[in-house]
Amino acid sequence: MLKEERQQKILDKLNIEQKVLASDLSQEFKVSEDTIRRDLKELAEQKLIKRVHKGALKIGPPVTDFFNRQSVSEKSKNEIAIKALPFLKENACILIDGSTTNLELVKQIPSDFKCTIITNSPPIAISLAHHPNVDVINLGGTFYKQSMINVGIETYKSLQKLHVDLYIMGIYNIDVEHGTSVPTIQEAEIKQAMSEVATEVLAMVTQDKIGTISNHIATKTDDISYLVSTKFSDATKTAFEQKNIVLVD
Numbered sequence: 001m002l003k004e005e006r007q008q009k010i011l012d013k014l015n016i017e018q019k020v021l022a023s024d025l026s027q028e029f030k031v032s033e034d035t036i037r038r039d040l041k042e043l044a045e046q047k048l049i050k051r052v053h054k055g056a057l058k059i060g061p062p063v064t065d066f067f068n069r070q071s072v073s074e075k076s077k078n079e080i081a082i083k084a085l086p087f088l089k090e091n092a093c094i095l096i097d098g099s100t101t102n103l104e105l106v107k108q109i110p111s112d113f114k115c116t117i118i119t120n121s122p123p124i125a126i127s128l129a130h131h132p133n134v135d136v137i138n139l140g141g142t143f144y145k146q147s148m149i150n151v152g153i154e155t156y157k158s159l160q161k162l163h164v165d166l167y168i169m170g171i172y173n174i175d176v177e178h179g180t181s182v183p184t185i186q187e188a189e190i191k192q193a194m195s196e197v198a199t200e201v202l203a204m205v206t207q208d209k210i211g212t213i214s215n216h217i218a219t220k221t222d223d224i225s226y227l228v229s230t231k232f233s234d235a236t237k238t239a240f241e242q243k244n245i246v247l248v249d
C-alpha cells in the first residue's frame with residue numbers, strides 16, 4: 001500500500017471513529033508503529049489531524065470569527081437550542097459565555113421569562129434588551145474580538161465573587177478523554193473559572209466538534225452535567241454516559 005493511500009485511509013477512519021491509535025493502525029495496515037507515527041506527524045503538519053498521546057484525533061471545525069460562525073450549521077444550532085431551552089428555569093441565576101449556539105439559545109427565551117443572566121458576551125447581552133424580566137449582568141474585561149467575549153483578569157476576578165445555578169458553556173472542541181478545549185489560554189481560564197462557580201454545567205455541541213481537541217484544555221469532561229446535540233452515535237453515547245453526563249439528543 002502506498003503511503004498516500006494509507007494516510008487517506010487513516011483520515012477516512014478518523015472521520016468515522018473520531019480517534020485512532022497508532023498500535024491499532026500498525027496492525028491493520030501491517031506496518032511498524034514508527035511508520036504510522038511518521039504518517040500521523042505528516043498529517044498533523046498538514047493540519048489534517050491533531051496528534052495526541054498514542055494516536056490522533058479528528059481536527060475540529062476551523063477557528064473563524066464570530067460573525068462567520070453564525071452562518072455555519074444554523075439549522076443544527078436552532079434544533080439544539082430548542083432542546084436545551086427547558087433546562088433554563090425561571091428565577092434562576094444563569095451564566096452564559098460567548099458562542100453562536102449560545103446566542104441562538106438566548107434568542108429562544110420567551111419574552112416574559114424571568115431570571116438573571118450573567119454573561120461575558122456583548123452580543124448575548126444586547127439580544128436580551130427586549131426581555132423586561134431578565135436582569136442582565138455584563139462581565140467586564142479585555143474584549144477579544146474574534147470570539148466577541150470579554151476575557152482577562154477583570155473577568156476572572158468578577159467570577160470569583162459569583163455562584164450561579166447553571167453555566168451554559170460554548171464549545172469549540174470536546175473529547176471524552178481530554179475534555180473541552182479552546183484555541184487560546186485566556187478563553188480556557190475563563191471557561192474553567194465559570195464551571196467552578198456553577199452548580200450545573202450545560203454544553204451544546206454540533207456534531208463536527210465531538211471527538212476533537214484544541215491546544216488549551218478548559219474543563220474536564222465530567223465537569224459537564226448536560227450535553228445537548230442533534231444525534232449521538234452509540235459509541236459516543238456510551239463513552240460520555242460513563243462520565244455521568246446526561247445526554248440530550
